[in-house]
Amino acid sequence: MKPLISSDLHARSEHNQSKPKLMFFGDPHGDLDPVIAAVERLQPEAIVLLGDIQARRPLHDELRPILDLTEIWFIHGNHDTDSDADYDNLWGSELATRNLHGRIVEIAGFKVAGLGGIFRRKIWDPQRPIEEAAFQSSDAMRRTMKREERWRDGISRKHRSSIFPADYQQLLQSGHSDILVTHEAPAAHPHGWQVIDELAETLGVQLVVHGHHHQYIDYLAEGLTTAAAPFRAFGVDMGSHLAWPTDPQNSTESEGPSQDLLDLAAEVFGVAAQDWLGKPHKLFDGQTPAAFATEGGSEKVRSILNAIRNGGVV
Ligand SMILES: [Fe+2]
Structure with a gap:
């Protein structure tokens, strides 16, 4: 020892x-105090919340102490559509435009791609060919619904956190990216998905970071991937964070x-x-x-x- x-x-x-470029935060589930404390202490250039935020007030109110300290980005998780409050405190927040889902944004010098939400079989089972998905897009699903079946004149609240093939394919065709943030895990996780790896490889990312499983995982250190893998992968636990780039002095x-x-x-x-x-x-x-x-x-x-x-x- x-x-x-x-x-x-x-x-x-x-x-x-001191001053990491990027910090990724695991699912807050309503408790944003660890995010605020870490940002105040380490003052990263930007942060990304990895979904299941469930802010108890509008997200910009929850994060007001750090609004001027760092650039705030996020993807949504499956629990962000659990209730009207969960939904409205995120998508109705002044930070709603910072959702990375389905696009690539340059953040702190990195091109960061985002895929929020989870796979649900009623929409698309990603173990089946994408063209066999029940609905290719939320619009396609909405068109099949009667007016009285809709939520706020659109698809159900629940499926607003489902991954539709169109969102995935749009990202797939968005060009090169350095980092991919997802709520779902890559294939090396016991509950991960090959299509996340395919997306990461097509985008050419060096790093995949995900939430959802409430577990800190350094895939390389745990032997789940090898140094020859096309990208590094990390899972981030709720209340925890990952700073990037990692400090090589502290990586072993x-x-x-x-x-x-x-x-x-x-x-x-x-x-x-x-x-x-x-x-x-x-x-x-x-x-x-x-x-x-x-x-x-x-x-x-x-x-x-x-x-x-x-x-x-x-
Ligand atoms: Fe989740």
Whole structure:
């Protein structure tokens, strides 16, 4: 085990990761405090929320403390159409124009493509050929509906977070992109999709980042992809974030816990983070969280930190 040598975890985090270009945030599900705290601390050029935002007030009101600090972008998730409030606080917000779904936008020097929502069989089962989808577009679906069946004179609220073939194909034909953000996961995930990989490869992206599964996954570190894969892939847990580009000094676990884990510990414990990371704990087989994470257990340490932050007793 390599002990933490910094006497000030905050200082170390701030020094190594000051002003990242881009930060991607996992599904907030109504709690935007971790987003605000991380942006105030790290001051990225821009952020992307990876869906399932479910803002409790209009999104621009929720994020008002950071509106002038960073550029805010998002994709929607399946839960953003759960209720009228979920829908209106996103699509009715002053930030509604920042939805990346179905398009490519240059953000902080990167071309970022977005595909929000999820696949639903009633619209398109992506394991079947795209031309066999029940509806090619939301307009095509709307035309089959009687007026009284419509929601706000359009398709149902629920299917406004379904992925239609037309949205996918529009993105597929949009040219080169550096990064693809999705709510659904790529094929290497147990619940992922080959069509996400095909989209990523057609766009020529170097990076895919997704939400939805509430799990931090570095696909390369976990052995789910290889260094020869055409793109790197990350899943981001709810309440957590990924900074990009990653700091090469902190990208391997052999030198200690990853930077984002240190950031998360600092977020949860403040000045006591170092004490917590350096104290043996039965949940980590009697090892310290820092040692446990360094030896390949970072996912468990991250889950427990998230549980503590969300009010669990550990
Ligand atoms: Fe989701």
